[in-house]
Amino acid sequence: MNKPLFAFFAIFLAFATTAAAQQWPGEVPADVRESLEPMTTVLRVGHLVDPEDGTVTDNVIIVVRHEHLTGDSEILEIGPNVTIPKGAEVIDLSDSYVLPGLVDSHDHLGITYKKVPESDNYYQTTLMDSTPIRAIQSVSNGIQKLAYGFTMMRDLGNSGNYGDTALRHAIEQGWVPGPTIINSGIIIGAFGGQFHEVPEWESTVYPEYLNADTDDEIVKAIRRNIHYGAKVIKVCVDCQAYPYTVDQLKLFVSESANAGRKVAGHVQTYEGARRAIEAGLWSLEHGNALTDDLHKMMAEKGIFRAGTDTPLTWYRGTERSYKRTVDGLRNAYENGVKLTFSTDADYYVPGLSRGEVTINFLQTWKDAKIPAPDVLRALTINGYEVCETSDSRGPIKVGYKADIIAVSENPLVDIDALRNVHFVMKDGQVFKKDGVVMPIDFFNGGPEYGWRKR
Numbered sequence: 001m002n003k004p005l006f007a008f009f010a011i012f013l014a015f016a017t018t019a020a021a022q023q024w025p026g027e028v029p030a031d032v033r034e035s036l037e038p039m040t041t042v043l044r045v046g047h048l049v050d051p052e053d054g055t056v057t058d059n060v061i062i063v064v065r066h067e068h069l070t071g072d073s074e075i076l077e078i079g080p081n082v083t084i085p086k087g088a089e090v091i092d093l094s095d096s097y098v099l100p101g102l103v104d105s106h107d108h109l110g111i112t113y114k115k116v117p118e119s120d121n122y123y124q125t126t127l128m129d130s131t132p133i134r135a136i137q138s139v140s141n142g143i144q145k146l147a148y149g150f151t152m153m154r155d156l157g158n159s160g161n162y163g164d165t166a167l168r169h170a171i172e173q174g175w176v177p178g179p180t181i182i183n184s185g186i187i188i189g190a191f192g193g194q195f196h197e198v199p200e201w202e203s204t205v206y207p208e209y210l211n212a213d214t215d216d217e218i219v220k221a222i223r224r225n226i227h228y229g230a231k232v233i234k235v236c237v238d239c240q241a242y243p244y245t246v247d248q249l250k251l252f253v254s255e256s257a258n259a260g261r262k263v264a265g266h267v268q269t270y271e272g273a274r275r276a277i278e279a280g281l282w283s284l285e286h287g288n289a290l291t292d293d294l295h296k297m298m299a300e301k302g303i304f305r306a307g308t309d310t311p312l313t314w315y316r317g318t319e320r321s322y323k324r325t326v327d328g329l330r331n332a333y334e335n336g337v338k339l340t341f342s343t344d345a346d347y348y349v350p351g352l353s354r355g356e357v358t359i360n361f362l363q364t365w366k367d368a369k370i371p372a373p374d375v376l377r378a379l380t381i382n383g384y385e386v387c388e389t390s391d392s393r394g395p396i397k398v399g400y401k402a403d404i405i406a407v408s409e410n411p412l413v414d415i416d417a418l419r420n421v422h423f424v425m426k427d428g429q430v431f432k433k434d435g436v437v438m439p440i441d442f443f444n445g446g447p448e449y450g451w452r453k454r
């Protein structure tokens, strides 16, 4: 940018910012000013669950604050004897088990494939559904997941032309409610992505996948994604007969790290997974190709497993494939791999919301005989770690963001307690109470928390 243009741009920005914050032709009415004041809420908690050490503390008071001007939230106090701040709303959860919000570490909010008309073939979905319609659908999907207690998720591609970034902006700017989104932008893959193209229509790979075959193309694809809002880089390691080499995967890691991003790798073959582990990817997506020796290597390197371990239900799976899934998850657990709760719940099941389809994945963890405290850890602590928010969002600690949920039974004893989340607080605002979603405060006519939130 040349100097005069830059100066003009800087002045314009300064003006726009000031105008948005302060200058109106008339005086701002008192009730509007009041509605912009920080809001304090007090939770009277019967049983506070700590997924980190698997303990429960009885009779605790939690004080949280929500800032209307920025959308920020903070847990101010936690303890047995806390002074209730004047004017604070008090919410009685004395009969409940209260815990931090849940994480789905692998899903795609911007795609929903279905039996009719596309026979669950998502390639067809991408041809029929525009990015705008998918972005709107992703808002609905996010709300459905939040209602089931999922306050954070990794949204790993297949959202059309950066529909995932648009969703994240809308949530972060405060137009719509939704989980905290760690999005990948467009999935990067070798020629063809995950599709099987015909030469006449090979351009249809975009925008679902960014073809990147050479080192230059890999660097450009990563930078392009980051420029358009990706918080994590997703690579399809071995979706074609020409998987990435270890050196190429190392380039993915170093180029992403240059911008402070980690790399999530879709793997579907033994060799692809082996290379991804050797290159030091952050997380491996899908468990089907992961064997005992690969799990041992992952555990040693501290690589996260987002197994997307699909349960056997009336709408998905066969006995044979399910046994493989359960055995794989069990093997990973026994080898001490860092497990995340992850789903790929990106399809429509008549009669079920996205939240229900998501929480049904608990079944696989139960069938793998994983103790409830460890399942809860995968749903929380390991989720915050793979999303890289552990020092600011997730755990219920003073100074942290306020994403808090409640259930009626103890999830450390019976993990199915999480099927009935009756209270959800997102960033210090009540989203669900007494089992009823009541999000009117979450909808706004514009970027309430500022258009710079990106």
Ligand SMILES: [Zn+2]
Residues within 6 Å of the ligand: 106, 107, 108, 156, 344
């Ligand atoms: Zn996926």
